[in-house]
Amino acid sequence: xxxxxxxxxxKVLALIAIGAxxxxxxxxxxxxxxxxxxxxxxxxxxxxxxAGLATIIRFKLKFSIAFDGIMSVLGIWGIMVILNGIDKxxxxxxxxxxxxxxxxxxxxxxxSNVTGLNVFLTRLIGLITPVFFGIWILVLWEAITRGxxxxxxxxxxxxxxxxxxxxxxxxxxxDFQQTILKAVLSGYVMGCGSAFLAAIAIDRSPxxxxxxxxxxxxxxxLPIVGMAPIMVMWxxxxxxxxxxxxxIMTFFPMLVNTLTGLTVAxxxxxxxxxxxxxxxxxxxFKLRLPVAAPFIFNALKxxxxxxxxxxxxxxxxxxxxxxxxxxxxxxxxxxxxxMVWAEIAMAALAGSTFxxxxxxxxxxxxxxxxxxxxx
Amino acid sequence: xxxxLEGKIAPVVVVVSVLIAIWxxxxxxxNTPWQLDRYEKAGTDWTYSQLITDTMKQDRPVLPAVHQxxxxxxxxxxxxxxxxxxxxxxxxxxxxxxxxxxxxxxTILGITLAVLIVHxxxxxxxxxxxxxxxxxxxxLAIAPMVIVVLNAIGVSxxxxxxxxxxxxxxxPIAVGxxxxxxxxxxxxxxxxxxxxxxxxQTFWKLRWPNSxxxxxxxxxxxxxxxxxxxxxxxxxxxxxxxxxxxxxxxxYYGQTIQIWSxxxxxxxxxxxxxxxxxxxxxxxxxxxxxxx
Numbered sequence: 001x002x003x004x005x006x007x008x009x010x011k012v013l014a015l016i017a018i019g020a021x022x023x024x025x026x027x028x029x030x031x032x033x034x035x036x037x038x039x040x041x042x043x044x045x046x047x048x049x050x051a052g053l054a055t056i057i058r059f060k061l062k063f064s065i066a067f068d069g070i071m072s073v074l075g076i077w078g079i080m081v082i083l084n085g086i087d088k089x090x091x092x093x094x095x096x097x098x099x100x101x102x103x104x105x106x107x108x109x110x111x112s113n114v115t116g117l118n119v120f121l122t123r124l125i126g127l128i129t130p131v132f133f134g135i136w137i138l139v140l141w142e143a144i145t146r147g148x149x150x151x152x153x154x155x156x157x158x159x160x161x162x163x164x165x166x167x168x169x170x171x172x173x174x175d176f177q178q179t180i181l182k183a184v185l186s187g188y189v190m191g192c193g194s195a196f197l198a199a200i201a202i203d204r205s206p207x208x209x210x211x212x213x214x215x216x217x218x219x220x221x222l223p224i225v226g227m228a229p230i231m232v233m234w235x236x237x238x239x240x241x242x243x244x245x246x247x248i249m250t251f252f253p254m255l256v257n258t259l260t261g262l263t264v265a266x267x268x269x270x271x272x273x274x275x276x277x278x279x280x281x282x283x284x285f286k287l288r289l290p291v292a293a294p295f296i297f298n299a300l301k302x303x304x305x306x307x308x309x310x311x312x313x314x315x316x317x318x319x320x321x322x323x324x325x326x327x328x329x330x331x332x333x334x335x336x337x338x339m340v341w342a343e344i345a346m347a348a349l350a351g352s353t354f355x356x357x358x359x360x361x362x363x364x365x366x367x368x369x370x371x372x373x374x375x
Numbered sequence: 376x377x378x379x380l381e382g383k384i385a386p387v388v389v390v391v392s393v394l395i396a397i398w399x400x401x402x403x404x405x406n407t408p409w410q411l412d413r414y415e416k417a418g419t420d421w422t423y424s425q426l427i428t429d430t431m432k433q434d435r436p437v438l439p440a441v442h443q444x445x446x447x448x449x450x451x452x453x454x455x456x457x458x459x460x461x462x463x464x465x466x467x468x469x470x471x472x473x474x475x476x477x478x479x480x481x482t483i484l485g486i487t488l489a490v491l492i493v494h495x496x497x498x499x500x501x502x503x504x505x506x507x508x509x510x511x512x513x514x515l516a517i518a519p520m521v522i523v524v525l526n527a528i529g530v531s532x533x534x535x536x537x538x539x540x541x542x543x544x545x546x547p548i549a550v551g552x553x554x555x556x557x558x559x560x561x562x563x564x565x566x567x568x569x570x571x572x573x574x575x576q577t578f579w580k581l582r583w584p585n586s587x588x589x590x591x592x593x594x595x596x597x598x599x600x601x602x603x604x605x606x607x608x609x610x611x612x613x614x615x616x617x618x619x620x621x622x623x624x625x626x627y628y629g630q631t632i633q634i635w636s637x638x639x640x641x642x643x644x645x646x647x648x649x650x651x652x653x654x655x656x657x658x659x660x661x662x663x664x665x666x667x
Contacts, residue, residue: 009495109497126500133501153527211386215394222642223603226619229626229634234405234437305510316519316610317626332523340520346510 003079007113014058019073020099021052029092030082030147045078052099069132075100076139089147097143102144104136141189156338161345171327172346179324182239182351184311187246192303196296200284202255203262203349213259220252228314242297242314249310250303252341255298261292294369297362304354308347316323395441396622405437406430417565439632447636460616463640469617471644473533477540478598484541485548485597486590491547493556493582494574504554514539518607536608536617543604544597548590555589556582587663591656598648606641618644 006014029045039045051071055063086093099279108129117125138158144150145157152160154302165172176340189263228245235241265288273283289296324343331339410430415419415511421429431440439447448463455462469473518539525535541596560583567577609619618637625634 045616084547105497108501112496112500129500130504147466154524207386208390210383211390214383214387215390216644222645223606225603225639226622226641229622229630232626233631294453313607332520337524344512344517351512352508
């Protein structure tokens, strides 16, 4: 491992961390009622700030990378403890936050500049960095909303959203079933499946292909979500209308991508298949579909997000009294913003999982593709 | 004739006319039950030709005929005063302004993020996965909350809608630009290095010019998606103005022709916007000497 010397950015971050630690020690930390408390009355925060101040010796000595990570975590811990006992944060609290943030950034900055690691460690760092970043976003969100007393309607702190999630699991599960399991999955399978079959059929006619590609590209760029009210009128309030919207939304991206993918096989490759006396279907399954796979998976990925959007937005135009879109629009009306965020968290989780499953399948199916071999 | 068949125009015309023909068939098929019901109640005799023409004349058809939509669009654009609340141009302009503002914000945000990501390893590793995750979150589902919450603190009108467009449009720009700014190969970067070029010089003289084609490709996606954001952003505002509001009002009162005309105008708007970006692309690339 090579650490190298500190870059100018790292020096600036180190100075910010030291300065903010000093300021946190000197200025009032927070208000409890009318009285002001200082950082010195909180042991964890005080340890953090004193250690932060002491890092001034890093300009003479070499510090290990893990030290910055530990400092950042210690800072987060101190901040969380303080948050539970105060009414309103003062300057010292924000300085503490800045110092912990600077240590966190320094940690990531140094970690990602380490060179000469083996594959496993590189992958591990590739995993740690975004997770650490995500945790920090949550910490900032929590500290700012609670420290500055941001109105609950504007932005509830994540801890509150978490409490809401754990206390209303049954509602969330019912909404999940209605929207994701019934509407989104059936619409997605029908839309992508029919577009795939249509693409294979159209592929046999170059004339249709030339005509449909521009039209398909055009339709794929249209605001198809707008079809939602019409579909609700045609197919009723239940999940069928949402599935219909999703079918229309997912059809054209899939059609266009599959058609493009089917043109990828080169003449040389097709000729080789001909010398093997392979028929149309054999060529299709053994050559043309496998080389089209990256395009098809691209469409499947785009469609996974589109399908969720379609399913939820279509519910704004009328649903039975269950479903994620329905819940979001009604709870917004009642100003139950924590419930809305709980639904959003679930939608985000469902969306990422959906996307992740497709991405993993893609890696397994198109293992030969350069973009996957490289990484 | 052969030349015509080989080009793109003839196939597209054929495909579009087939689609329109299918539309008409569906119009007759879907509107027939209501029309038959009508005849029965009135006790009139009917012939098939009469039935077919009548299905295309209903006030609130299940599926309006193409010409009904065209007539409605004509009446609400050319025959209406632009300031009138019933003019599609008025509603279209409201949506368009939110779209363009959001698109502008999104482009700036996307380029900024891409520049930061390309120049800082830590940001590349920590930010990039979250940018991708951010798009698996169905933001359009959050749109009503953003609008209502911003309304509650006194921000209303153009900005909330534009913010939703921003969120949607920054992503293709950021991803495309990261690719574009990284597109110069090692030889070119090494050459800049031998010139002792600073990071800023390498950026302005090598990376930025190289990324322009990528920028325009992603801008085409971004502007279309930005329009979708603006339309969905208009849904929860209680149907005041904009193409989204026309959709919502139409669905409340069962005015299918109004819904379809709003949809078609949104489609035309999207097509025009994408085309404009395409034209800008050609002009800029030509002036930079990069057009093929």
